Amino acid sequence: NAGVTQTPKFQVLKTGQSMTLQCAQDMNHEYMSWYRQDPGMGLRLIHYSVGAGITDQGEVPNGYNVSRSTTEDFPLRLLSAAPSQTSVYFCASREQSMNTEAFFGQGTRLTVV
Amino acid sequence: QQQVKQSPQSLIVQKGGISIINCAYENTAFDYFPWYQQFPGKGPALLIAIRPDVSEKKEGRFTISFNKSAKQFSLHIMDSQPGDSATYFCAAGSGGYQKVTFGIGTKLQVIP
Numbered sequence: 001n002a003g004v005t006q007t008p009k010f011q012v013l014k015t016g017q018s019m020t021l022q023c024a025q026d027m028n029h030e031y032m033s034w035y036r037q038d039p040g041m042g043l044r045l046i047h048y049s050v051g052a053g054i055t056d057q058g059e060v061p062n063g064y065n066v067s068r069s070t071t072e073d074f075p076l077r078l079l080s081a082a083p084s085q086t087s088v089y090f091c092a093s094r095e096q097s098m099n100t101e102a103f104f105g106q107g108t109r110l111t112v113v
Numbered sequence: 114q115q116q117v118k119q120s121p122q123s124l125i126v127q128k129g130g131i132s133i134i135n136c137a138y139e140n141t142a143f144d145y146f147p148w149y150q151q152f153p154g155k156g157p158a159l160l161i162a163i164r165p166d167v168s169e170k171k172e173g174r175f176t177i178s179f180n181k182s183a184k185q186f187s188l189h190i191m192d193s194q195p196g197d198s199a200t201y202f203c204a205a206g207s208g209g210y211q212k213v214t215f216g217i218g219t220k221l222q223v224i225p
Contacts (some may be wrong), residue, residue: 101147101157
């Protein structure tokens with residue numbers, strides 16, 4: 001039982017490059033979400049999903065795309081990376097019955113130069 | 114615009130002392146108030162949570178106090194230990210999906 005697994009752990013991108021941050025959970029959780037964590041700003045919700053095929057925007061969605069084709073996977077795509085997207089990204093999952101984020105991955109530290 | 118205001122940003126407490134972190138909110142639609150603990154290089158971990166119909170919740174050395182009229186809630190860590198040194202986030206949730214809004218975090222250092 002691995003919980004929430006994020007890959008890669010570290011990534012350096014050049015401005016304008018694209019990449020996908022991977023997130024997978026093995027707990028059959030309906031809800032999954034992506035956050036970014038920046039110093040002095042806490043965690044901010046980027047996108048979330050309440051089930052396969054259903055996604056919605058969070059607080060800071062610009063520059064990011066998501067899709068949810070399976071219950072297990074929720075990848076986050078950066079189409080054209082910008083220095084402002086330098087951050088630590090966390091994926092989270094929970095059961096539908098839970099009122100808050102229950103399980104977080106270990107994070108992906110992304111630097112855009 | 115911070116929907117959940119957290120203070121202090123950093124805190125140093127002697128071993129055995131009480132650590133107190135405070136949070137305030139404006140949105141009365143918030144109906145769930147969790148706290149998270151995060152160690153360096155790790156994701157946040159859910160620590161304890163409270164609903165607004167309860168004024169206090171205790172789990173081991175961790176206690177949440179909630180003041181609905183003042184729209185404030187706080188985390189108390191009793192008998193603080195060096196292993197409690199971490200960043201703590203308060204948060205608030207609302208809505209059917211329960212979107213979670215986080216405070217900016219408090220870096221706690223417990224010194225021997």
